[in-house]
Amino acid sequence: MENKAEINPEKELATRLETVAGKDKTVTGKRDKSIAGERKKTEALLNVEDLSLSFTQYSLGLRQTELKVISNLSIQAYKGEILAIVGSSGSGKSLLAHAILGILPSNAKLEGKIEYDGKELTQKRKEEMRGKEIALIPQAITYLDPLMKISNQVIGCVEKKKEGLMKKLQREIFQRYDLKPDVERMLPHELSGGMARRVLVSTAVISSSKLVIADEPTPGLDENTLNETLSYFKDMADKGCAVILITHDIEAALKISHKIAVFYAGTVLEVANVEDFKNNGGNLRHPYTRALWNALPQNKFQAIKGHQPMQDEVTDGCIFYERCSKKKASCSHGTPQLKQLNGGMVRCNNAS
Numbered sequence: 001m002e003n004k005a006e007i008n009p010e011k012e013l014a015t016r017l018e019t020v021a022g023k024d025k026t027v028t029g030k031r032d033k034s035i036a037g038e039r040k041k042t043e044a045l046l047n048v049e050d051l052s053l054s055f056t057q058y059s060l061g062l063r064q065t066e067l068k069v070i071s072n073l074s075i076q077a078y079k080g081e082i083l084a085i086v087g088s089s090g091s092g093k094s095l096l097a098h099a100i101l102g103i104l105p106s107n108a109k110l111e112g113k114i115e116y117d118g119k120e121l122t123q124k125r126k127e128e129m130r131g132k133e134i135a136l137i138p139q140a141i142t143y144l145d146p147l148m149k150i151s152n153q154v155i156g157c158v159e160k161k162k163e164g165l166m167k168k169l170q171r172e173i174f175q176r177y178d179l180k181p182d183v184e185r186m187l188p189h190e191l192s193g194g195m196a197r198r199v200l201v202s203t204a205v206i207s208s209s210k211l212v213i214a215d216e217p218t219p220g221l222d223e224n225t226l227n228e229t230l231s232y233f234k235d236m237a238d239k240g241c242a243v244i245l246i247t248h249d250i251e252a253a254l255k256i257s258h259k260i261a262v263f264y265a266g267t268v269l270e271v272a273n274v275e276d277f278k279n280n281g282g283n284l285r286h287p288y289t290r291a292l293w294n295a296l297p298q299n300k301f302q303a304i305k306g307h308q309p310m311q312d313e314v315t316d317g318c319i320f321y322e323r324c325s326k327k328k329a330s331c332s333h334g335t336p337q338l339k340q341l342n343g344g345m346v347r348c349n350n351a352s
């Protein structure tokens with residue numbers, strides 16, 4: 001049943017070469033006007049519902065405690081769309097990616113629903129799909145094996161009869177991403193940071209993945225390389241992939257994404273459409289998203305006081321209560337539900 005990842009070499013090569021050949025590299029962010037509400041009719045390729053994640057920890061080797069890092073988290077990713085995930089450090093972005101890929105540490109306890117292509121994504125299915133239908137472009141380039149030649153890492157394990165074909169494809173992709181022919185024989189330590197990122201992107205492209213999760217692929221890149229990197233994701237989405245782009249860079253996310261999910265302390269506070277950020281962010285639904293908008297350089301970096309609650313700071317109300325400018329007394333009790341509003345989602349009692 002799960003042999004969709006099976007490759008028909010000739011057909012596959014033709015379509016994938018087309019994917020990497022001569023695409024327009026601009027990132028104007030022009031998109032069809034699909035909004036979350038309209039898209040509801042289409043089935044999500046990835047559906048995460050009410051996900052919770054905790055780690056079992058032992059203090060002084062005696063007492064066992066549960067550290068909850070993700071709670072009641074729901075997101076959907078659609079074919080042909082880029083979903084950006086933004087949020088402060090420690091809000092659970094990478095852990096969500098690791099949960100989808102099935103690469104969490106053994107002391108992690110995962111609850112809730114993850115569905116891929118309409119079926120539950122069990123640990124077994126995650127392992128089968130990883131690096132094939134579902135690809136991760138990891139946050140740290142140290143994920144590359146330091147002792148393996150680049151070409152072998154990008155191509156991965158393939159049957160002998162497909163090796164020649166994959167090699168040809170890898171060379172086309174490297175050319176497309178300005179990686180010189182000698183890069184394929186190099187070891188990771190010989191690459192610059194930018195080259196290593198392009199190698200990681202190539203790994204996702206060659207795998208013909210349908211769901212691509214890129215974890216912070218752009219930090220420290222100059223403007224050109226940033227736009228170039230973003231254009232790779234745009235290409236992937238244009239070819240029908242569902243792309244999840246995890247980033248701190250909201251401006252970059254706004255250039256290419258369709259939807260922006262805002263994470264805070266391990267949950268989603270808002271899923272906005274990119275259009276909602278226009279007109280001074282007037283259509284944004286949550287005070288935190290508005291605060292993020294105000295903190296952008298063009299909006300004079302107006303930050304808000306306070307910090308995201310730590311995992312062990314128990315809150316009995318809205319998770320954003322302490323920092324909220326719109327809070328009411330009732331917000332200090334009970335967690336607001338994630339609800340649909342104006343073609344997006346919001347977790348706020350006062351949003352209407």
Ligand SMILES: Nc1ncnc2c1ncn2[C@@H]1O[C@H](COP(=O)(O)OP(=O)(O)OP(=O)(O)O)[C@@H](O)[C@H]1O
Nearest residue numbers: 055067069087088089090091092093094095096105
């Ligand atoms: N193995 C672990 N054991 C205990 N806590 C963990 C573990 N891995 C991550 N955490 C905690 O879970 C929280 C979420 O981590 P995560 O890496 O998902 O954050 P993030 O949103 O990706 O942050 P960043 O933007 O810095 O990459 C953090 O507070 C982190 O300290």
Ligand code: NI
Nearest residue numbers: 093094095139
């Ligand atoms: Ni992270």
